[in-house]
Amino acid sequence: MTDSTMHIEPFFDSATGTVSYVLADVASGAAAVIDPVLDFEPRSGTLSSESADKLISYVRERGWTVHWILETHAHADHLSAAQHIRHHLGGKVAIGAHIREVQAAFRKIYHFERSFLPDGSQFDHLVEDGERLPLGRLALTAMHVPGHTPADMAYRVEDAVFVGDTLFMPDVGTARADFPGGDASTLYNSIHRILVLPLQTRIFVCHDYPPQGREPAWETSVQAQRAHNLHVRDGIDEAAFVQMRTARDETLAMPTLILPSVQVNIRAGKLPPAADDGRTYVQLPINAFGKSKAMPQGVWQEAHTPR
Template structure:
């Protein structure tokens, strides 16, 4: 493993197809957690920490020091476990700066009151485009990758990039761009920027939907994406947008979206308890 090549360990969440990551600087045993999942049963509206506890157990077994808890965007398909993991490891939580635009958009959809703030204060740090940081001795920086959402970002850590819902594995294609604030043209341009990274860069996806029932996979190089991803072959922007709009029109709404986003635009925090001590989710009827 080269000086700037992190060890990356993925944790697969079967119910949502999500992949969570621990990114490790093996020279210092410092790490970051990326896109952790809080268990949620949408039928019973119950939450749990089994996925996050598995990550925590791994970190403790390896005697790692957590420097960052990172999200790539406010997720529509799962609840973020960032707040829960912060209680275990006391590391700062961060996301891209444009999350404030997503907060403003969804504040209106949920009709949240004046006590819901849309300035990103729910996180410890908001990354600017191009901002540099470190995980141990590993150099890292942020690429803004809008399209799937207004606020999507890519974390580039040494020779690894965490692209979440921008690209999937080459046998599955690219992310949808039909949520509020999404834009297929912006997605196409973001993919182009990601694929301008060196061909040997390892791209780690945020989901794997296991086409054909194969085993979960979540890493392909830039070169492999260029060569094998069917959504990238013989494409220009107009053809890509037409393809994405046609496919997106056939996709159902994620079954956790209306629950997940009102948690995730709070940085992963639960809604405040009401006078009876109970917390409640708010679901807009006939909006989608």
């Protein structure tokens, strides 16, 4: 995907359905990495960097210099490899400034250490709506597109926009809006900030969950979304979208990796502090996200206390 100055290279992670990107200004060699994945095997608790290392090798082979490591939001379906990329390639780790709201909400859920502050200081840069991020001869314009989470950002550059989880491919639809701070009405209006861009604007999604018989894909357009998106094509108004999104979200299970991923991702991809034994642990808060009517924790504890 190359023109005279801009190159976009996707990296699809089949385990999580995530698409990471390398964006480069070929003329200057300035590059950005968007939504990098750190591999995590939940059954064994094993971390590895195979996915991120492919991306690192790609950048190194071309002699590019990473200026930015951009997160579209604090992902709930994979751990961020931002710190691994930063260690090997440099660059500033950036996310939307509203990450503070996400940190505040999840700090309570995970009962983080007292030294963790929900002020965004874990990141190198907090991006504001409308801010322009320089990248060689290019510049990315940040668009605040909340609804999936309060902190979602899209990044527009030339004729392309990286939309994170706000939109999926047209035959998949849109992101869920039932995480803490999410809101279906807000999501609808955020999506339409994107859909009023010129029709030929290329849209690069962060995830693909292809229907049976279709190979994974990640590039579409404003025109295709307005004509064919299952959830927000032209003619679907806000009320209909909110009704659909709310009903659909009620049927969705939590992402497999939400518990380990969010507590790492709101730290800019840093692991929690090591315990006294030198080992790093992630927390599994009981009944924090379940949608079923679970037994109250106090009753559960009493029922399982030896007498």
